[in-house]
Amino acid sequence: MYDQISQNKRNSWLLVIVITVFLVLLGYLIGEYWGRGYGYGGIVFALVIALISGLTSYYGGAGMILALSRAKRIEKKDNPQLFNVIEELTIAAGVPMPAVYIIEDSAPNAFATGRDPEHASLAITKGLLEKLSRDELQGVMAHELSHVQNRDILFSMMVGIMVGSIVLVSDFFVRSVIWGRGGRRKGGDKSSGPLILIGLVLAIIAPLFAKMLQLAVSRQREYLADASGAQLTRYPEGLASALEKISGDKEVLEVANRATQHMYIVNPIKPFEKRAKSLFSTHPPIEERVARLRAM
Amino acid sequence: MIWILPIVVVLLIFWVVGLYNTLVRLRKRCDNGWAQIDVQLKRRYDLIPNLVETAKGYLKHEREVLENVTKARQQAINASGVKDQAQAENFLSQTLRSLFAVVENYPDLKASKNMLAVQEELVSTENKISFARQHYNDTVMRYNTRTKVFPSSVVANMFSFDEREFFELEDAAQREAPKVDFS
Numbered sequence: 075m076y077d078q079i080s081q082n083k084r085n086s087w088l089l090v091i092v093i094t095v096f097l098v099l100l101g102y103l104i105g106e107y108w109g110r111g112y113g114y115g116g117i118v119f120a121l122v123i124a125l126i127s128g129l130t131s132y133y134g135g136a137g138m139i140l141a142l143s144r145a146k147r148i149e150k151k152d153n154p155q156l157f158n159v160i161e162e163l164t165i166a167a168g169v170p171m172p173a174v175y176i177i178e179d180s181a182p183n184a185f186a187t188g189r190d191p192e193h194a195s196l197a198i199t200k201g202l203l204e205k206l207s208r209d210e211l212q213g214v215m216a217h218e219l220s221h222v223q224n225r226d227i228l229f230s231m232m233v234g235i236m237v238g239s240i241v242l243v244s245d246f247f248v249r250s251v252i253w254g255r256g257g258r259r260k261g262g263d264k265s266s267g268p269l270i271l272i273g274l275v276l277a278i279i280a281p282l283f284a285k286m287l288q289l290a291v292s293r294q295r296e297y298l299a300d301a302s303g304a305q306l307t308r309y310p311e312g313l314a315s316a317l318e319k320i321s322g323d324k325e326v327l328e329v330a331n332r333a334t335q336h337m338y339i340v341n342p343i344k345p346f347e348k349r350a351k352s353l354f355s356t357h358p359p360i361e362e363r364v365a366r367l368r369a370m
Numbered sequence: 371m372i373w374i375l376p377i378v379v380v381l382l383i384f385w386v387v388g389l390y391n392t393l394v395r396l397r398k399r400c401d402n403g404w405a406q407i408d409v410q411l412k413r414r415y416d417l418i419p420n421l422v423e424t425a426k427g428y429l430k431h432e433r434e435v436l437e438n439v440t441k442a443r444q445q446a447i448n449a450s451g452v453k454d455q456a457q458a459e460n461f462l463s464q465t466l467r468s469l470f471a472v473v474e475n476y477p478d479l480k481a482s483k484n485m486l487a488v489q490e491e492l493v494s495t496e497n498k499i500s501f502a503r504q505h506y507n508d509t510v511m512r513y514n515t516r517t518k519v520f521p522s523s524v525v526a527n528m529f530s531f532d533e534r535e536f537f538e539l540e541d542a543a544q545r546e547a548p549k550v551d552f553s
Contacts, residue, residue: 154490154491158491161498163501165498166501168399168509
């Protein structure tokens with residue numbers, strides 16, 4: 075279990091580094107395209123874009139997501155058992171009590187958001203409360219609290235921003251090549267031809283590649299949260315059977331969409347499981363997650 | 371080349387201070403973890419009168435079980451010393467378990483709203499106690515490892531950061547988190 079956790083952390087940091095290098099490379103190429111020697115300016119340009127979008131979602135992201143999911147905040151008296159289950163876990167993890175939100179939807183699912191443990195929120199659907207036993211609920215909450223403790227929310231935000239910036243910068247580059255011919259680069263030398271070609275190819279595959287990496291990170295972090303959740307409860311079976319119940323449920327979570335699907339404990343977009351093994355899924359296949367939990 | 375020496379010394383000092391602070395922080399966390407266990411134990415003492423009060427009306431013929439719980443609670447509160455305390459807590463857990471076993475035979479009581487609420491609180495408190503112990507042990511493990519592993523072990527020795535003791539239960543049955551299942 076401990077091995078899984080440390081290995082996982084390494085893997086996801088590696089992915090972040092790769093994505094960052096990618097962004098820097100792209101920025102450099104753009105700069106060079108604008109004019110010889112402007113490569114470093116391009117890097118700065120790419121990083122500034124990343125920084126601006128970063129700050130916006132760092133301070134405003136959580137509230138936006140909760141509002142988008144129509145989550146309502148509740149107090150302890152509204153559901154003492156749920157609060158007890160979460161309080162128990164905060165004691166086990168040694169983190170502050172997060173804010174608790176309920177989504178009025180009968181499809182069972184849950185997610186966590188917030189930039190750090192002090193500003194964390196857990197959102198749980200009505201369906202999840204109704205359909206799971208106490209132990210299963212605790213397993214799910216442990217998974218979500220692990221996302222908080224591992225700073226996954228911040229982490230996926232960061233990766234999301236990087237990917238978003240890559241998409242933006244590539245787009246910028248492609249457009250400036252198409253529209254800018256003979257514009258800024260008057261009398262450009264012939265030797266930069268290959269550079270433009272490399273840049274163009276890169277700009278086209280970069281967003282795709284970055285997206286794939288982002289999803290790979292997302293899948294890694296799901297495994298990690300499963301493992302560290304089990305480390306909190308010392309009862310992996312609770313989460314395993316909860317995952318089976320959630321994925322086996324026929325109801326559709328109406329408030330989930332493409333923008334928030336990656337946040338939930340089980341991907342709420344239903345045809346998801348069919349292509350779960352593909353490179354473009356946000357979560358690992360349920361069978362694999364359950365198998366790993368039961369092997370602990 | 372001589373100018374490099376003060377830089378090395380300064381860096382070294384910063385590094386030692388960093389290690390020292392890490393150790394202090396971990397030791398503080400151990401203390402805090404221990405205090406958390408006490409908080410939860412205290413909570414359990416507070417809940418028991420409530421439980422007894424709720425059950426009394428229904429369990430007219432089981433007075434002994436209730437008295438045992440009350441007695442065990444008093445003993446646990448009065449116990450002093452780690453070993454005494456552990457024993458008293460064990461005894462209290464046992465009496466609670468037998469009380470809940472008895473409750474099984476009284477469907478009215480089992481289904482009553484008050485009883486369900488008290489039970490939920492008590493189950494949760496039992497869980498919190500064992501989670502607090504688990505957290506304490508995890509923290510102690512992290513701290514002890516730090517005091518043993520080079521290079522922080524050097525700093526730990528210099529400033530006598532002593533090893534902390536794990537919380538251990540003697541009774542094998544107690545190792546299993548007290549499971550009180552009402553479903």
